Amino acid sequence: MPSGSKSLSSARTAVPQAAPDRRQRRSAEIRERLFRAALQLFAQKGFLETTVEDITEAADVGKGTFFNYFPSKDHILLAFGEMQLGKLETAVKTARQTNEPMPEFLRSLGIRMTQEPTRNPAIIRALLQAYLSTTPVREAMMDLQRRVHALHTEMIQLGQDRGEIRSDLPAAEIAQVFRQTIFGTLLIWSLYGDATLHSRIETAFNLLWTGLTPRGHPALPPVPLFTSGD
Numbered sequence: 001m002p003s004g005s006k007s008l009s010s011a012r013t014a015v016p017q018a019a020p021d022r023r024q025r026r027s028a029e030i031r032e033r034l035f036r037a038a039l040q041l042f043a044q045k046g047f048l049e050t051t052v053e054d055i056t057e058a059a060d061v062g063k064g065t066f067f068n069y070f071p072s073k074d075h076i077l078l079a080f081g082e083m084q085l086g087k088l089e090t091a092v093k094t095a096r097q098t099n100e101p102m103p104e105f106l107r108s109l110g111i112r113m114t115q116e117p118t119r120n121p122a123i124i125r126a127l128l129q130a131y132l133s134t135t136p137v138r139e140a141m142m143d144l145q146r147r148v149h150a151l152h153t154e155m156i157q158l159g160q161d162r163g164e165i166r167s168d169l170p171a172a173e174i175a176q177v178f179r180q181t182i183f184g185t186l187l188i189w190s191l192y193g194d195a196t197l198h199s200r201i202e203t204a205f206n207l208l209w210t211g212l213t214p215r216g217h218p219a220l221p222p223v224p225l226f227t228s229g230d
Contacts, residue, residue, distance in 0.1 A: 008209075031069045033059040038076040043122035047130035049076070074137050078128055080117075081144045087113055092151050102159030103209065110182045110201040121193030124186060149175055166214050174212065181208050 021051035050069045052073055056063045070076055091112050095105045117123050130137050152175035160167035165174065185204045189197045 042126035102164040121190040124190040
C-alpha cells in the first residue's frame with residue numbers, strides 16, 4: 001500500500017454515477033476504466049500478483065493517474081464492495097416502495113446480487129484470495145458486511161412483522177443464515193465456474209425457505225426464476 005494512503009474503512013471509493021459536466025464525466029469514465037481493468041486483472045493474475053502499473057496499462061492511463069482515483073490497489077476491492085452494497089440498498093428501497101412480498105424479494109435477491117461482474121468465477125476467487133490474505137481489505141470488508149447485515153436484518157424484520165417469516169428466531173440470526181447460504185453457494189460455484197450459478201442459488205433458497213416460513217403454515221411452492229437456458 002503506498003505511503004500516505006487513507007485507511008480502507010474511512011474511504012468511500014465506489015464508482016460514482018456519471019455527472020452532467022464534461023470534466024466530471026471524463027473523470028467518472030477513467031475511474032470506471034481503472035475499476036474494470038483491475039477486476040479483470042485480479043481474475044486473470046490474482047490480486048497479489050497484479051500491480052498498479054498492470055492496471056494503468058490495461059486501462060490505458062498514466063501510472064500516476066491511478067492515485068487520483070484510488071489511494072491504493074486495495075481500495076479497488078472496497079469499491080467493489082460498495083458497488084454491491086449499492087445494489088442491495090436499491091433492492092431494499094424498491095421492495096419497500098412496492099410492498100414486494102418478502103418471499104419473492106429474498107428469492108430474487110441472490111440473483112440480483114450476482115450479476116456481472118460478480119458472475120465471473122475468476123473474479124470471485126481473486127476477491128476471496130484478497131479478503132483472506134490482506135488485513136486492511138479484510139477489516140474494511142468486515143465493516144461493510146456489518147452494513148449489509150443490517151439491511152438484511154431490516155428486511156427479515158419486515159417479513160416477520162407481516163407474518164411472512166417465522167418470528168420465533170431473531171431477525172438478525174435469520175439474516176445471518178440467509179447471507180451464509182448465498183455466500184456459501186457463490187463460493188462453491190466459483191470452484192466450477194459453470195452456468196449453474198442461478199440454479200444453485202434458487203435451489204439453496206427453496207431449501208432455506210422451508211425453514212423460514214411461519215410455524216404451522218405450509219411452505220411456499222418453489223417459483224422458477226429462469227428458463228433452462230439461463
